[in-house]
Amino acid sequence: MDASKRLTDSFGRAMGDLRISVTDRCNFHCLYCLPETEAAADFYMKQASMGASQDESVPILRQWKPKSQILNYEEIVRIVRILAPYGLSKIRLTGGEPMLRRNLDQLIAGLSAIEGVRDLAMTSNGFRFLEKAQSLKQAGLKRMTFSLDSLDSKGFKKMTGVAALDSVLDSIAIAKDLGFDPIRINAVVIRGMNDHEISDLAAFAQKHKVSMRFIEFMPLDAGRSWQKSLVVTGEEIMDHLHSRFDLVPVAAINDSETATRWRFRETPEAEIGIIAPVSKPFCRFCNRLRLTADGHIRTCLFSLEEYDLKPLLRGGADDMQILKFIRDAVLLKEERHHIGESSFVQPVRTMSGIGG
Ligand code: SAM
Ligand code: SF4
Numbered sequence: 001m002d003a004s005k006r007l008t009d010s011f012g013r014a015m016g017d018l019r020i021s022v023t024d025r026c027n028f029h030c031l032y033c034l035p036e037t038e039a040a041a042d043f044y045m046k047q048a049s050m051g052a053s054q055d056e057s058v059p060i061l062r063q064w065k066p067k068s069q070i071l072n073y074e075e076i077v078r079i080v081r082i083l084a085p086y087g088l089s090k091i092r093l094t095g096g097e098p099m100l101r102r103n104l105d106q107l108i109a110g111l112s113a114i115e116g117v118r119d120l121a122m123t124s125n126g127f128r129f130l131e132k133a134q135s136l137k138q139a140g141l142k143r144m145t146f147s148l149d150s151l152d153s154k155g156f157k158k159m160t161g162v163a164a165l166d167s168v169l170d171s172i173a174i175a176k177d178l179g180f181d182p183i184r185i186n187a188v189v190i191r192g193m194n195d196h197e198i199s200d201l202a203a204f205a206q207k208h209k210v211s212m213r214f215i216e217f218m219p220l221d222a223g224r225s226w227q228k229s230l231v232v233t234g235e236e237i238m239d240h241l242h243s244r245f246d247l248v249p250v251a252a253i254n255d256s257e258t259a260t261r262w263r264f265r266e267t268p269e270a271e272i273g274i275i276a277p278v279s280k281p282f283c284r285f286c287n288r289l290r291l292t293a294d295g296h297i298r299t300c301l302f303s304l305e306e307y308d309l310k311p312l313l314r315g316g317a318d319d320m321q322i323l324k325f326i327r328d329a330v331l332l333k334e335e336r337h338h339i340g341e342s343s344f345v346q347p348v349r350t351m352s353g354i355g356g
Helices: 038-049 073-086 104-112 130-139 153-160 165-178 195-208 234-242 319-331
Strands: 017-021 090-094 119-124 143-147 183-189 211-216 247-250 259-264 271-275 288-291 296-298
Touching: 017 073, 038 153, 073 104, 073 319, 090 104, 104 119, 104 130, 130 165, 143 165, 153 165, 165 183, 165 195, 183 195, 195 211, 195 234, 195 271, 211 234, 234 259, 234 271, 296 319
Parallel strands: 017 090, 017 288, 090 119, 119 143, 143 183, 183 211, 211 271
Antiparallel strands: 247 259, 259 271, 288 296
């Protein structure tokens, strides 16, 4: 593609990856995202009493956006149709929990029919995936990422607020059977909560020949309880894994990859990836753009500004006006995030409201 057509920001980064949140709603209460359970409150209170200072600001409460503000499937398909020819060809559906949106296969069919969409993936907590897996695959969904932070049913409930470990494991198994490839598993590692399960999760990846992504906890939780001391760094995770597994580094396919990857020497089909935005930011090569469920363009997970597309979408704007609006937003993409610095301000939206 002609590089001059790409949506490029003021630091020379050409956008290639569009994350679309299809709903801000969720049926889980993950400790690092929407912690509204007693177990979550207890955990964070214990950490605070051990010296981690709490953010004094008012916690963000769960408040779903009204349905009228949520983009319909025609609107989402139109945005992707406008952007795909300009290089935004990798699409990931996320949320909130995307499986809560009805007739998702219709959206997937619409997106997979767009010329120029070369990758179509979804991230889900896996709870309601099983019943719809086949129709999603048939509609054109290529890749699945599931969140799985614990392999212990009690630990899983503590992390997510829901006793759903078995359903998630069944979903992963059916996704494999149906030929989703590769299958990724995301685990957010929190010190004192699930860090003792790092090896078990890696062994799970090896056994099932899937790709395990360990993610550093980021300050995007609704409780505003994030503390640096709770972050288990990528380096700590790898030190731990290298002592137990024979891992071989995998070369990055391109600069914008967020994960540093290893494969198991004896099981090359299985992989470990470390996503370390806190200890090793990858902002310099970030090519991601986000569309929230209520139609706002976000140029960074940590953006304090966002750009509402709905007035244009619903006010009769033509495709070129919409493209120009998004191109202008991209020019304002932040150079980097400021996690851990005194100037850092947590965005009002949580990870579930942005679309991780
Ligand atoms: N509900 C789906 C799920 O959980 O897979 C999709 C949305 S969720 C927001 C997308 C990913 O963001 C999940 O894999 C989750 O683990 C990750 N995530 C959520 N909050 C996070 C945080 N504070 N730090 C790091 N990752 C987070
Ligand atoms: Fe958990 Fe995903 Fe729901 Fe957040 S959006 S609470 S990460 S399932």
